[in-house]
Amino acid sequence: MPKPSQTKTSPKKTGMAAVAHYDIAAASLAGHEYVIELTVPRPAAVQRVSLPVWIPGSYLVREFSRHLHGLAARQGRSACTVRQIDKCTWDIVCEPNRPLVLRYQVYAFDNSVRTAWLDSQRGFFNPTSLCLRVHGQEDSPHTLTVKKPDDTPDWELATALTPRRAGPDGFGRYTAANYDELADSPVEMGTFWSGSFTAGGVPHRFVVAGAPATFDSARLLRDAQKICETAIRFWHGANKAPHKHYLFMLNAVDDGYGGLEHRASTALICTRRDLPRQGEARTNEGYTTLLGLISHEYFHTWNVKRLRPKEFARYDYTRENYTRLLWFFEGFTSYYDDLLLRRAGLIDDAAYFKLLTKTVNQVQQAPGRYAQSVAEASFDAWIKYYRPDENTANSTISYYTKGALVALCFDLTLRGEGRTTLDDVMRAVWERCQGGPMAESDFTFVLNKLGGRRFDREMAEWVHGTNELPLKKLLQAQGVKLLDEPSQLAQALGLRVSENSGSVVIKVVLAGGAAATAGLAAGDEWLGVELPATRGVPASGWRLSRLDDLTLYAGEARQVTALVARDKRLLRLPLGIPSGATTWRLLPSQENAAPSQAGLPPSGGGSGSARPRGLSTSAAGDSPASTRTWPGR
Template sequence: MTTRARPAPAARTGRAREPAQATPAPVHYDVRAASLHGHRFAVQITIDRPAAVQRVSLPAWIPGSYLIREFARHLQPLQATQGRTACACVQIDKASWDIECDPRRPLVLRYEVYAFDNSVRTAWLDAERGFFNGTSLLLRVHGHERQPHELTVHPVRQRRDWQLATAMAPVAVDAQGFGRYRAADYDELVDHPVEMGTLWSGTFTAAGVPHRFVVAGAPAAFDGERLLRDTQKICETAIRFWHGARRPPHDRYLFMLNVVHEGYGGLEHHASTALICGRADLPRHDAPADAARVGDGYVTLLGLISHEYFHTWNVKRLRPAEFERYDYQSENYTRLLWFFEGFTSYYDDLLLRRAGLLDDAGYLKLLTKTANQVLQAPGRQVQSVAQASFDAWLRYYRPDENTPNSTVSYYTKGALVALCFDLTLRHETEHTLDDAMRALWRRCRGGPMTEGDFAAVMAELGGRSFAREIADWVHGTAELPLKALLESQGVKALEEPSQLAQTLGLRVAENGGITLKVVLDGGPAAEAGMAAGDEWLGVELPAARTKGSATHTAGWRLTRLDELPLFAGKARRVVALVARDKRLLRLPMVLPEKSTTWRLAPKNGSDAHPWPGR
């Protein structure tokens, strides 16, 4: 394991999937920074043998993020030439063009792309950093998608200190990583994001495979050595999970982390991942060395790394049959995201435990959080995880104030479904969900799979049909048998008082006042008639008789939700004073006596058991 102030030449990141070749590819892309302050990349495409009417298009979405994002809205005028002859570009829809040309001569396309989305999904360019996914920048040349593609990224003239990192196979690159890269086809080309900037860089080897980690925007206190050590443990644990002592299917891997003030997210790729986190989540030189005492933010970052690395197998290779070939122009529907995202969410934290980066208490704390996220959302009784998977294009990336009431997360409930299958196998057989995952890998040869494949593997390992569980847990909305299954493994679900907001059925924002963000169905706030967007100004108590005087009503101004018990006292009936669209409303409310939430803990005196450590 080593770290360097400057990155190794790109060729050292691992063996190329396809041997470097001097022969030019039929489609070649040149990318330059056109304007750092204007946030624009310039792209030139050379098509060696175009069609007489050559169609090109820009993807509308990026695999792994299931929302039509309309990347073409950032593409600035497309121009086409053959030598000095201009060719007509006719736009035929929102993201496609036809170009009339001479098929005997190379066709050159030129355009610019505005890049100012500081996420893992699109593209970014300013004076400090550059980043892009091919789906945001690189037009697809129809009819040539399965031929080799080359990409040349030129050094940034204004920033000679910048380096470039990508997992794409290098052909001819300089010491800082700029130069020419090659991909077997268009799918591979756009599955290798590119990071540019003044990067912290480190390397390690896991199961004989070279891994590189680059970080943009790290502060001075960043402990890169610890991040490398912990990430190496995650990678080695994941590789052992899938392959034991055998080598994994990838021969190199690259982590790209963008550090910002506040942010969180990741997107998986074939041999790399793009990550984003807040500066406070990074490991620091002054942090405790004990893995069990690291901060919650760093644990969250490690869980993100574990999640995206697990996707190297579970969605990038073993994947829904519907994703065997991507349609980049429209939605690609599947009902299996509960498996590919949910099961990955189950294993991301579990592998942290197995890697020694969490103890049992830390793992159960994370599992408690997942369970409560599902149990506190009324939408779990409305939508199944299979339907949530299908509706991802409509709902998951477009949350609103009614989302918790109408939908369920295929990430969180999918993780609990995985837990239920795992604990059922452990309780009834000598097998585990680990065995099922590896059996699926073998059955589907690390490629497309269906729900039927999962059902067949579970039946084989379990010695019985799991059709009822799949119907109830995956396609139904009944409560999962979490308590009984956890107790079978020595874990008890303790009922503890929930936070006041959850007791009232609210999610609020507090900044000198109380603004309702979400009103949960069936809660006291919903029964009182409160609505998202209301400002909760105060509370009135029932009329009371005081000594020597008539009855009177007490009213109190609320600036924080936790002031309500102070002012309400033992009263169970109050009147909430709210402002809605500049109108003042008096809403009678019945306050519940109590509400509970879960806390998972080992049963007192329980014997040692193999879960979650094995």
């Protein structure tokens, strides 16, 4: 997206004035406080306003109104009565059709992508945290003016909103077609780096706050451009993308990771160490993770922001919005984010299979996959995924990771049967739903039609059931090697620990594992281990300062006594040490496949030179046929 000063587009004339206008001022950088004035030109006699309790894309009720205070209302010089109805809703008693002005403050000190932040270095906010919703008038145009803070002459502003009267630094007035568009358009302020590129004929802008001097901005732009071009080509081939501009907002911090998708922008956070560095050509693991995050959030431009659950056709900002389809919208996006990095040529086969191996093992090592289906996990996101505890791994499964493997299973099944691919199914679902609300029946209809048969059993077992996915069979059929490698000690024991200052504290005990059988519990401090006498060696006891000390002292012993402290009480628990526990490692087979694409689902514009053994392909936007060449060729 070009800078506001370069943007000549004016908002479309609708024949009606904006229903609500927000003046936003960074009133106190040190106090982390915004002051908002909301003007409602034509209020009702009792005008209701409310602040959202959640932000779309992050499925947790976060109670943004807890940071709002000092709400007052007036018409001219006359104060109006403000009555609070519930935790986030107020009624204003006023004279109808006479301009109403509300003034209030919002505390902003959450350095995440979900809410709002303000200090002497940077400002950021999602309108869901600052902008009250005017009930009954949500579908009319809204405008927003952001004032530059005093004593910050170098600050700039970036947002995907349409500029109406904005200066070269970006501060000024913006317009939104309705409250939904306003709520979906975060704002970044500060002394950020800014760059731009074009992908698929669409202008894109990238801003980065907090980057060190070693930041290789040119490389980030080149790689982001490849990701965007690959994603646009995936969905539309040579046709136009549905968005007219796009803005990436990246906040680089000492420790942090995450992203939140929006219709024409995304807010990202990463560690500074993950940024590409000048003079460093290699792609380290941290930068690969950042590229995967960029790919994931950009893929959401289609898959959840436009093509979306029918339950999200209109957001209800006052409560949870339930859907059983996050396995599709988050899980399938998680499948394609890394795959599109490979197709864009940003990672090689080895890196791709390393990422896929990690996803497989995350699911295989979670007992919760037997307790909950991905459809159920989608529905329970509001109470489980975003509120993890010591039992989460046993009671639920991630719709991100297992959803990605469900996508993999569908893709490999479709390619193995030779009629179509998951790529074609995704594009056909987009066309069927016209890039709008979607039901599960839309996916199954397209799947059955293009696949040439009914997939009821796969849907029941993979999506709505808790059976194991047929990963091994499907991967091996595509020439992928599956190696069983020894598990790390924590996984072999079935637990997760923290190790700090010579102390081993148990954080999670996995159901069915050796630790659970022994009676170990989350919160236990594992102090030491006792070994029985064997072969003339006397019994002994040892202090543990880290988990790996267990193998040092136990040696070949398969039965020990764990010494733990629980609520200041010392316990002796018999612990069996399992042998032969393994994890998977995936490797592409070189048999009958070029090294650049061995075992991979074909690309939608990738860099491979040959078709992998057993994989059927089709051209983007064309009907499947066995004679098709690689997509994007």
